[in-house]
Amino acid sequence: MASERDVVVLAGTDWKPLWQQQQELASRFARAGGRVVYVENVGVREPRARDIGRVLRRLRRGLARGTSAGVSEVAPRLHVLSPLVLPPLGSRARRWLNRRFLLPRVRRAIEGLGLRDPVVITFLPTDTAVDLAELLTTPAGQTVYCCTADFAELARRPDRLRASERALLGRSDLVLASCIELVDHCAPWAPRVHLFPPGVDTAVFAPPPQTRTATAAPVIGYVGGLHRHVDVALLAELARMQPGWRIVCVGPIQRPCPELRRLPNVSLLGPRDHADIAEHIAGFDVCLVPYVRSAYTDTVSPTKLLEYLAMGKPVVATALPAVADLTRRFGDVVTIAPNDPVAFVAAVQAALPGAGDVVAAARRRHATRGRDWEERMATLRDLIELEPAA
Numbered sequence: 244m245a246s247e248r249d250v251v252v253l254a255g256t257d258w259k260p261l262w263q264q265q266q267e268l269a270s271r272f273a274r275a276g277g278r279v280v281y282v283e284n285v286g287v288r289e290p291r292a293r294d295i296g297r298v299l300r301r302l303r304r305g306l307a308r309g310t311s312a313g314v315s316e317v318a319p320r321l322h323v324l325s326p327l328v329l330p331p332l333g334s335r336a337r338r339w340l341n342r343r344f345l346l347p348r349v350r351r352a353i354e355g356l357g358l359r360d361p362v363v364i365t366f367l368p369t370d371t372a373v374d375l376a377e378l379l380t381t382p383a384g385q386t387v388y389c390c391t392a393d394f395a396e397l398a399r400r401p402d403r404l405r406a407s408e409r410a411l412l413g414r415s416d417l418v419l420a421s422c423i424e425l426v427d428h429c430a431p432w433a434p435r436v437h438l439f440p441p442g443v444d445t446a447v448f449a450p451p452p453q454t455r456t457a458t459a460a461p462v463i464g465y466v467g468g469l470h471r472h473v474d475v476a477l478l479a480e481l482a483r484m485q486p487g488w489r490i491v492c493v494g495p496i497q498r499p500c501p502e503l504r505r506l507p508n509v510s511l512l513g514p515r516d517h518a519d520i521a522e523h524i525a526g527f528d529v530c531l532v533p534y535v536r537s538a539y540t541d542t543v544s545p546t547k548l549l550e551y552l553a554m555g556k557p558v559v560a561t562a563l564p565a566v567a568d569l570t571r572r573f574g575d576v577v578t579i580a581p582n583d584p585v586a587f588v589a590a591v592q593a594a595l596p597g598a599g600d601v602v603a604a605a606r607r608r609h610a611t612r613g614r615d616w617e618e619r620m621a622t623l624r625d626l627i628e629l630e631p632a633a
């Protein structure tokens with residue numbers, strides 16, 4: 244049964260500090276009875292100065308264990324592996340060194356945990372991920388590519404990234420795309436592409452009891468990393484134009500944000516455990532998805548959007564295709580606003596009265612029907628069982 248299969252997740256993010264679809268899948272496969280190894284991000288691009296801390300932490304973990312892949316057990320049957328590999332999409336010599344020396348050590352670390360014929364689920368389309376998937380996939384195993392964004396938009400060598408992704412698409416037994424744009428992106432290169440949007444744990448992200456008073460200062464909240472795809476300038480203008488509002492950001496700070504740090508009504512809480520995220524959202528009057536528009540974000544399906552809606556919260560978002568798709572299907576469950584401070588503030592202001600509207604909250608929660616992770620995992624298990632190994 245797929246629920247009991249051993250699984251290797253080649254993730255596009257580290258286990259911490261930001262919980263995404265990758266950690267959710269790994270955790271649920273482990274709880275279902277399989278042995279799971281979550282391989283932390285081996286990179287999409289050349290490392291930069293801000294990556295030094297993460298590289299050093301991974302090096303310390305590896306050296307402490309005397310291996311090129313530090314392994315730790317984070318839950319029953321679930322291990323996190325921190326590989327030491329050279330960055331992807333580099334020279335032929337770099338790729339040869341990875342394939343000859345470093346990736347085999349990663350394979351040996353995984354084999355040492357006793358996995359048998361694993362389903363290898365990769366969220367990365369780089370040459371390093373392709374080589375590692377090839378090393379790990381046995382004749383009785385399967386390779387699954389989860390395409391969650393157009394990563395070529397992030398790479399310094401997009402031509403190299405596209406070439407490696409096409410190679411991965413051609414050798415994958417199953418391809419899952421998180422939105423229809425990515426289905427179209429993958430379809431020319433893979434015979435079997437399935438639409439597989441992210442899910443939400445509706446038992447955890449449930450409507451909170453009404454505890455806030457009408458006189459409390461409005462709390463406008465954002466959950467997620469503060470990275471280059473977030474319109475930080477828009478958030479700063481929101482805080483300046485409405486000094487009586489509290490702007491709360493929950494998640495890792497992945498870029499300099501001096502304009503936010505200087506504002507007295509902005510709270511940057513940093514990363515929080517995933518188990519605590521629902522409690523933070525419960526305290527928001529309006530939730531935000533303030534992304535910049537780009538070719539990359541046009542293929543992103545933010546997990547936070549479903550979490551907000553599952554809790555019945557009013558949401559204001561910039562005009563991402565994933566957001567527009569929800570409004571087409573379910574009506575005005577999300578307010579779409581341009582990346583213009585005046586218009587965005589007006590949209591948040593208009594959304595505030597909906598914070599206590601029970602009927603509107605039920606409509607928002609209805610938009611997550613069929614997206615609970617239990618249902619998503621049942622679909623994934625069926626697909627893995629139905630798709631034969633290549």
